Amino acid sequence: MTTLATGGRRRLRRPPDAVVLPIVVILLLTAVAVSIAVGPRTLTFDELFVALTAPTGTETDLIVRDVRLPRTFIGIAAGSALAVAGVIMQTLTRNPLAEPGLLGVNAGASLAVAIAIVVFRIGDFGATMWFAFLGAALASALVAVIGGVGRGASIGRLTLTGVAIGAVLSAATAALSLIDPHAYQSMRLWGAGALGGRSLDAAVLTLAVVAVGLVLVVLIAPGLGLLALGEDTARALGGRVGAARLGGFLAIVVLCGAATAAAGPIAFVGLLVPHALRAVFGPDTRRLLVYSALAGPILLLLADVLGALLIAPRSIPVGVMTAFLGAPVLVALVLSRRVQADGAPS
Amino acid sequence: MEILLRPSPRLRAVLAAAIIIPLVLTATACAPDADSSSDGGADGADTIVVDSVYGEVTVPASPERVAAISYDTPWQVMSLDLPVVAAIDYTQWIDGYTEDQQAYIAEAAKVGSYGEVNFEALAGAAPDVIVGDAYEVDEATFTRLSEIAPTVIVGGDDRGDWQSITEDLATALGAHDTWEEAKTSYEARRDEVKEQYADVIAANTWANFSLGNEAGQFSIQLPGGSTGNLIVNEMGLAYGDGIPLDADDGSGYVSLPLEQIGATLAGVTVGLTYENPDGTKMPAIQDVIDSSLFQQLEIAKTGQVYGLVSSVTDYRTAEDWIDELTTKVLEPLSQ
Numbered sequence: 261m262t263t264l265a266t267g268g269r270r271r272l273r274r275p276p277d278a279v280v281l282p283i284v285v286i287l288l289l290t291a292v293a294v295s296i297a298v299g300p301r302t303l304t305f306d307e308l309f310v311a312l313t314a315p316t317g318t319e320t321d322l323i324v325r326d327v328r329l330p331r332t333f334i335g336i337a338a339g340s341a342l343a344v345a346g347v348i349m350q351t352l353t354r355n356p357l358a359e360p361g362l363l364g365v366n367a368g369a370s371l372a373v374a375i376a377i378v379v380f381r382i383g384d385f386g387a388t389m390w391f392a393f394l395g396a397a398l399a400s401a402l403v404a405v406i407g408g409v410g411r412g413a414s415i416g417r418l419t420l421t422g423v424a425i426g427a428v429l430s431a432a433t434a435a436l437s438l439i440d441p442h443a444y445q446s447m448r449l450w451g452a453g454a455l456g457g458r459s460l461d462a463a464v465l466t467l468a469v470v471a472v473g474l475v476l477v478v479l480i481a482p483g484l485g486l487l488a489l490g491e492d493t494a495r496a497l498g499g500r501v502g503a504a505r506l507g508g509f510l511a512i513v514v515l516c517g518a519a520t521a522a523a524g525p526i527a528f529v530g531l532l533v534p535h536a537l538r539a540v541f542g543p544d545t546r547r548l549l550v551y552s553a554l555a556g557p558i559l560l561l562l563a564d565v566l567g568a569l570l571i572a573p574r575s576i577p578v579g580v581m582t583a584f585l586g587a588p589v590l591v592a593l594v595l596s597r598r599v600q601a602d603g604a605p606s
Numbered sequence: 607m608e609i610l611l612r613p614s615p616r617l618r619a620v621l622a623a624a625i626i627i628p629l630v631l632t633a634t635a636c637a638p639d640a641d642s643s644s645d646g647g648a649d650g651a652d653t654i655v656v657d658s659v660y661g662e663v664t665v666p667a668s669p670e671r672v673a674a675i676s677y678d679t680p681w682q683v684m685s686l687d688l689p690v691v692a693a694i695d696y697t698q699w700i701d702g703y704t705e706d707q708q709a710y711i712a713e714a715a716k717v718g719s720y721g722e723v724n725f726e727a728l729a730g731a732a733p734d735v736i737v738g739d740a741y742e743v744d745e746a747t748f749t750r751l752s753e754i755a756p757t758v759i760v761g762g763d764d765r766g767d768w769q770s771i772t773e774d775l776a777t778a779l780g781a782h783d784t785w786e787e788a789k790t791s792y793e794a795r796r797d798e799v800k801e802q803y804a805d806v807i808a809a810n811t812w813a814n815f816s817l818g819n820e821a822g823q824f825s826i827q828l829p830g831g832s833t834g835n836l837i838v839n840e841m842g843l844a845y846g847d848g849i850p851l852d853a854d855d856g857s858g859y860v861s862l863p864l865e866q867i868g869a870t871l872a873g874v875t876v877g878l879t880y881e882n883p884d885g886t887k888m889p890a891i892q893d894v895i896d897s898s899l900f901q902q903l904e905i906a907k908t909g910q911v912y913g914l915v916s917s918v919t920d921y922r923t924a925e926d927w928i929d930e931l932t933t934k935v936l937e938p939l940s941q
Contacts, residue, residue: 300863322898323865457821573862
């Protein structure tokens with residue numbers, strides 16, 4: 261897709277994938293390289309090369325292998341997952357404000373992790389990830405059932421339901437963490453939204469789970485593309501609306517569950533990335549999914565590096581950085597009138 | 607004490623910086639005059655006038671119903687051999703306290719949680735004086751508290767200045783003699799230990815570390831913190847050269863990325879940290895110790911990492927800490 265009429269007065273030429281895709285991939289590789297190379301400890305190129313190719317257990321090797329690589333892998337996985345989940349949510353709900361945080365998915369995952377820590381005394385990452393999946397799934401289902409069905413169902417009702425349930429779940433999480441000071445500690449460290457502090461094994465597991473989620477997204481992408489045109493049109497064109505919805509729901513649960521379990525609740529990625537990409541690439545859902553999977557990690561990794569450098573030796577959690585970066589950009593997009601109520605550019 | 611919603615001393619360094627920093631600025635600007643004035647008390651008057659962080663306050667010369675509404679304050683009042691009629695709610699964490707401490711606050715009214723005073727409950731306790739810490743009580747809260755009873759908010763020179771904080775409390779509560787007695791006992795014990803283990807102290811380089819503000823970080827207790835003050839200023843234990851002493855923002859600690867732990871603790875031969883009464887360490891502290899970068903350190907390779915249970919809030923608990931340091935660290939190292 262290359263052009264789109266805008267207001268009937270001008271036509272924007274959409275950049276061709278053959279040109280843009282390599283550029284975005286290069287940007288992602290650059291972000292990955294920066295994430296591994298830049299940190300509180302200055303490492304030379306030689307040190308980095310040795311640490312990545314022939315580590316011997318030196319301090320530099322350990323910094324790269326046990327700190328920076330897991331951090332970068334979590335950034336790639338969480339960035340991709342949240343951005344793609346944002347596109348799917350906006351498509352399924354036809355709501356430009358839909359994102360994992362707004363529809364209670366992150367809150368559900370957070371509460372489930374809190375329950376795992378407080379009630380079941382589980383601190384193992386792999387186990388908390390399953391809880392996060394369950395929490396994300398239940399919260400999504402609850403929001404869908406209460407806000408998305410029956411008489412009077414509407415996008416507005418769905419959004420309000422998501423906000424309300426998300427608030428309740430967040431309050432329950434806070435209450436749980438207050439019951440137990442040790443849980444409070446764990447939740448405090450996790451809840452700020454950060455890429456660090458995970459082992460390489462946990463990071464690889466997160467990447468693997470997100471990869472599974474992305475494969476699912478690839479399978480349902482055609483259906484989502486039709487759904488973006490509206491349910492009636494999708495049906496008329498032979499689309500399997502129910503299957504696309506169910507697949508989208510499952511993909512959201514897997515992607516958000518993995519991202520939230522690994523990095524804590526991180527806001528704005530699922531909102532900002534799709535909207536920014538729509539402004540550039542137009543409303544084609546399949547295209548948005550591909551570019552979101554690549555651009556989400558770029559945003560998250562660079563935000564993380566920036567947060568580590570801005571007030572060094574202290575650091576700003578990446579969840580705070582995405583809010584700082586995301587909110588102004590989103591406001592600018594809205595003010596530029598490139599975002600319509602259905603999430604498509606005007 | 608420095609903890610948000612968590613009373614254990616081992617967390618004190620890491621939880622409340624966001625709340626603390628603005629208050630530190632206020633407290634620093636309004637630090638109490640060391641020379642508290644008095645218009646009575648000693649000569650039989652019913653009230654005395656004392657300086658506090660938020661100005662002069664007239665308080666009973668011999669208060670009988672003391673409300674201690676900051677986290678460390680009840681234990682500081684306890685060190686003055688005075689009872690408290692109200693304190694924040696410690697129920698959730700009561701197991702972390704000694705039997706004496708538990709008994710001390712057993713009958714006290716619960717008047718809120720850390721950083722959040724329940725004014726109605728506090729008024730119900732009918733205190734004749736309220737005491738608290740400037741790092742937890744801002745001026746607006748002080749004003750509301752003063753409507754219930756005369757309120758003395760103390761601060762000291764920095765967050766870990768328990769010497770000045772307890773002296774100001776003692777002055778306000780008419781218990782200066784008890785404070786002086788505890789101070790004398792502490793100083794005698796401190797000097798005794800410093801002399802007895804001078805060789806061990808001089809032969810080693812020290813650090814007190816804990817969990818960090820975020821996952822993937824660790825923290826160092828600086829001389830501006832309660833324990834750091836005792837370690838560096840009182841006991842004269844030399845910190846390692848890599849510890850950024852100038853990084854203290856008033857919170858008494860600094861939280862750093864884990865990848866800096868090698869440079870920060872370079873040359874340190876004895877690492878001190880916090881542990882629970884049952885000998886376990888908090889998971890986040892244990893994560894730091896278990897990390898591959900920590901295990902590369904000299905203190906890990908030599909096994910010179912020690913967890914201490916005692917929490918330092920006043921001269922008596924400082925003496926307890928020195929006793930524990932002696933038993934667990936100095937004595938074994940002198941063998």
